[in-house]
Each structure stands twice: as structure tokens, then as C-alpha cells.
Amino acid sequence: MQLKNSSLLRQQAYVNGAWVGADSGGTHPVTNPATGEQIGVIPNLGAAETRRAIEAANAAWPAWRKKTAKERSAILRKWSDLMLANAEDLALLMTTEQGKPLAESRGEVAYAASFFEWFAEEAKRIAGDTLASPWPDKRLIVTKEPVGVCAAITPWNFPLAMITRKAAPALAAGCPIVLKPAEATPFSALALAVLAEQAGVPPGVFSVVTGSPREIGAEMTSNPIVRKLSFTGSTGVGRLLMEQCAPTIKKLSLELGGNAPFIVFDDADLDAAVEGAIASKYRNSGQTCVCANRIYVQDGVYDAFAEKFVAAVGKLKVGNGADAGVTQGPLIDDKAVQKVEEHVADALAKGGRLLMGGKRHALGHGFFEPTVIADVTPAMRVAGEETFGPLAPLFRFQTDDEAIALANSTEFGLAAYFYSRDVGRIWRVAEGLESGMVGVNTGLISNEIAPFGGVKQSGLGREGSKYGLDEYLEIKYICLAGI
Numbered sequence: 001m002q003l004k005n006s007s008l009l010r011q012q013a014y015v016n017g018a019w020v021g022a023d024s025g026g027t028h029p030v031t032n033p034a035t036g037e038q039i040g041v042i043p044n045l046g047a048a049e050t051r052r053a054i055e056a057a058n059a060a061w062p063a064w065r066k067k068t069a070k071e072r073s074a075i076l077r078k079w080s081d082l083m084l085a086n087a088e089d090l091a092l093l094m095t096t097e098q099g100k101p102l103a104e105s106r107g108e109v110a111y112a113a114s115f116f117e118w119f120a121e122e123a124k125r126i127a128g129d130t131l132a133s134p135w136p137d138k139r140l141i142v143t144k145e146p147v148g149v150c151a152a153i154t155p156w157n158f159p160l161a162m163i164t165r166k167a168a169p170a171l172a173a174g175c176p177i178v179l180k181p182a183e184a185t186p187f188s189a190l191a192l193a194v195l196a197e198q199a200g201v202p203p204g205v206f207s208v209v210t211g212s213p214r215e216i217g218a219e220m221t222s223n224p225i226v227r228k229l230s231f232t233g234s235t236g237v238g239r240l241l242m243e244q245c246a247p248t249i250k251k252l253s254l255e256l257g258g259n260a261p262f263i264v265f266d267d268a269d270l271d272a273a274v275e276g277a278i279a280s281k282y283r284n285s286g287q288t289c290v291c292a293n294r295i296y297v298q299d300g301v302y303d304a305f306a307e308k309f310v311a312a313v314g315k316l317k318v319g320n321g322a323d324a325g326v327t328q329g330p331l332i333d334d335k336a337v338q339k340v341e342e343h344v345a346d347a348l349a350k351g352g353r354l355l356m357g358g359k360r361h362a363l364g365h366g367f368f369e370p371t372v373i374a375d376v377t378p379a380m381r382v383a384g385e386e387t388f389g390p391l392a393p394l395f396r397f398q399t400d401d402e403a404i405a406l407a408n409s410t411e412f413g414l415a416a417y418f419y420s421r422d423v424g425r426i427w428r429v430a431e432g433l434e435s436g437m438v439g440v441n442t443g444l445i446s447n448e449i450a451p452f453g454g455v456k457q458s459g460l461g462r463e464g465s466k467y468g469l470d471e472y473l474e475i476k477y478i479c480l481a482g483i
């Protein structure tokens with residue numbers, strides 16, 4: 001990996017504005033999932049360093065919240081500009097540790113930077129209210145205040161965007177934040193810290209602690225200084241963290257698992273539906289929480305859709321994400337590959353029909369063949385669990401009500417997609433789906449302006465958008481008497 005700005009690769013954590021090496025806990029290796037080669041190491045820190053970062057955040061908080069919104073905004077804007085100025089390096093770093101194709105990494109750098117830009121703008125629009133008073137001599141005023149020290153735990157599938165989507169609104173609102181990035185992708189997070197320093201983020205306002213998830217997580221969730229935890233990751237870990245936050249009643253934002261349905265009705269533009277399904281299913285090799293996990297196709301167009309879809313999947317190119325033309329990188333690790341293998345084996349054992357792929361790719365490591373299985377039924381594991389890999393299961397349905405019922409038959413409710421050209425059906429289905437986000441005639445919905453988040457066991461709260469700032473603000477009511 002040849003970075004133009006080699007100072008972006010840091011093998012130290014970043015606490016209270018200083019770079020921190022390994023303590024007695026030693027280091028943790030980080031490897032390239034496409035080659036198995038070691039990229040570098042990160043300090044394996046634990047509770048003590050996390051506590052230090054939290055205390056530093058608390059010490060930095062009064063000065064940070066006292067800054068004017070315009071001052072905080074200028075720093076965030078600079079952070080965004082620095083990301084874009086270093087976009088090529090950040091993209092290469094991301095592809096090297098995460099595996100996604102360079103084109104996707106470039107897209108993510110821009111997406112991640114857009115949260116700093118957006119919340120730099122929104123910071124200036126935090127506003128309160130004056131309410132009609134029921135008393136002649138009292139005035140009722142509502143102000144918004146930062147919630148205080150925040151903690152964030154982020155996953156490896158979007159090594160930059162999942163961080164900026166939390167750090168940007170936190171800092172905009174006047175909150176400092178302590179981050180634990182995923183073990184597989186810490187270098188993107190640490191590069192962000194290098195740029196934070198350059199942008200003028202004061203020491204303690206943004207710290208990155210690398211190391212033991214359990215120890216760092218336990219400190220973040222039990223320390224009473226932390227007023228809010230924002231987590232993106234699996235539902236299982238989210239549930240655990242929620243439980244750990246209960247004794248100190250922390251505010252929570254949880255962006256958890258999805259099991260997105262993707263419905264193709266018989267009046268759909270099939271070519272557009274195929275294009276959307278490819279984008280939604282195979283982006284990041286199927287490793288996003290909004291990836292189509294269950295593709296429901298209406299009986300009348302089932303065979304035609306399957307044929308066009310398989311032809312499109314056949315054009316995907318598997319390989320090292322750093323190589324030109326590659327559209328499918330490796331999965332993050334062997335555990336991820338095993339899960340896809342299990343879902344494929346289960347579906348085939350229960351009567352699924354393999355249309356394409358189905359096994360590990362000849363390239364080895366985390367590579368898996370883009371896979372399509374037809375005749376999938378609700379009895380198969382892929383119907384109820386998120387595969388998080390390049391497996392597209394095609395289910396068949398007859399009526400609109402059946403499609404909606406099938407789509408909703410999961411404890412998850414993050415994203416849902418459907419294709420139809422009938423305006424009545426579009427409204428009925430969009431309203432009938434139990435999900436936080438709905439894509440109609442599109443497989444790509446995420447941007448900084450729209451609210452991202454789920455219902456049911458897909459999580460709590462919304463990120464991005466004008467609503468995302470509220471998650472980091474408290475409402476204060478002031479009753480002013482003696483007038």
C-alpha cells in the first residue's frame with residue numbers, strides 16, 4: 001500500500017490529543033482480507049485507557065460547548081475538506097483493511113465527509129422555542145443543550161462513514177465523543193484522527209481507543225460520565241450494550257441488523273429492478289445492513305426476472321478491491337464466509353435451486369462466488385437471518401398482501417425496497433412495510449440528508465439528516481417568572 005501522505009497510517013491510538021502506543025496489553029495485528037498479509041498493528045488497550053479518554057472528554061466538554069455554533073461548524077467543515085483532499089489515500093487505506101473495491105471506498109470517503117459538511121451546516125440551526133404561557137407573569141422557554149460526553153462503537157463494513165455519522169452530529173451539538181472502531185478496520189478511524197488534529201478539533205473532543213471490544217465496551221457503558229452511547233453493529237451486541245447501559249440510564253442510538261426485503265411486482269420495470277437488486281445485494285459483497293437479503297418476485301415475472309438477474313450477476317468481477325474493474329472484494333473474515341456457506345447449504349438441503357455460484361471462490365481467502373438461489377421458502381435460514389454476504393435468494397409470491405406479510409415476517413425493520421409503477425400500489429406497499437426506510441424503484445437510498453435508522457429490533461434513533469442532531473441534544477425547559 002503506497003500512500004501519498006504516509007502520516008495517515010498510524011499504528012497508535014489517539015487519546016486526549018496524543019498518540020498512544022501499546023501498554024501491557026500488547027498489540028493486535030490488522031490484515032488485508034484480500035491477501036491475508038499483515039498491514040500493521042494497533043495497541044490492544046482496555047478499560048484504563050478508555051477511562052482516561054472519557055475523563056479527557058469530560059474535561060474538554062465545557063470549552064467545546066461554549067464555542068459558538070459557527071466556530072464548531074468551521075472545524076467540522078475543515079475536517080470534511082481535509083477528508084476530500086486526502087480522498088485517494090483514505091480510499092486505498094480502506095480497501096486495504098476492509099476489502100471493498102476502490103470505487104466503493106472512494107464513494108464512502110465522499111459519503112463520510114458529507115456528514116461533517118452537513119452537520120457543520122446544521123450546527124448553526126440548533127434552535128429552541130418560546131411557548132404560549134398559561135400564566136400572565138411567567139414565560140415558557142425551551143432551549144437545546146448538548147447531552148454531554150458520548151461514546152461510539154462502530155463496525156468494519158463502513159470504516160469511515162459509520163464514524164462520521166456519529167462524530168459529526170455529536171461535535172455539532174457540542175458533545176465530545178470517544179470512539180472504539182472495529183478491530184478489523186482501525187486504520188481508517190486513526191487516519192480520521194490525524195485529520196481531526198489538522199482540522200483543529202481540540203484535545204479530548206475526539207479520541208480513538210483501539211483494543212479489546214469487551215473491556216472498552218464495558219467501561220463506555222458503565223462509566224457514569226458517559227451520557228450517551230451510539231452503536232452500529234449486530235443486534236446481539238446491541239442488546240448486550242443496551243443492557244450494560246441500563247444501570248446508568250444512558251441515552252442510546254442503536255443501528256443494528258437488517259434483513260431487507262426487495263420486492264419485484266409484476267408491473268415493475270424488470271431491467272431497473274435487476275439493476276437495483278444488483279446494487280442493493282452485492283454492494284460491499286453483501287456486507288451492509290441495508291443489503292437486500294430476501295428477494296421476493298411476483299409469480300408472473302419470476303422466471304424472466306431470474307434470468308435477467310443471473311445474467312447481471314454473471315458480469316460481476318471478483319478480486320482484490322485494489323485491482324481495476326473489480327466489483328466484488330473478499331468478505332471480511334473466514335467466519336463471514338462460513339455463514340454464507342451455511343446459508344447456501346441449508347437452502348439447497350431444503351429444496352433451493354442453485355442458479356449461480358454457491359461456493360468459495362478459487363481466489364481463496366475471504367472470496368466467495370456471487371450466488372443466486374431460486375425456489376427459496378420461508379423455512380430456510382436465509383429467510384430469517386441476515387446473510388451478510390453475496391447470496392441472493394429468490395422467493396416467489398402471488399399477491400400484494402402476501403408480499404407485505406412476507407416482507408414483515410422478521411424481527412428486523414431497517415430498509416425495504418420494492419419495484420412497481422402503479423401509484424396506488426406504491427403507496428399501499430410503502431405504508432404497509434414495517435421498516436425505517438423504503439426504497440421505491442431504487443436500490444440505493446443512503447445519503448447525509450435523509451434519516452437513516454430502523455424500527456423493531458433494527459434499532460433506536462436516526463442518524464444523518466436534520467433529525468440526527470436531536471439524538472445529541474437535550475431539551476431544557478426554563479420557566480421565567482416575576483415579570
Ligand code: ADP
Nearest residue numbers: 153154155181182183213214217232233234237
Ligand atoms: P459484526 O458482526 O458486524 O462484526 P459486531 O456487533 O460484532 O458486528 O461488531 C460491531 C462493533 O461492536 C465492533 O466495533 C466490535 O468490536 C464491537 N463489539 C463486539 N462485541 C462487543 C462487546 N461485547 N462490547 C463492546 N463492543 C463490542
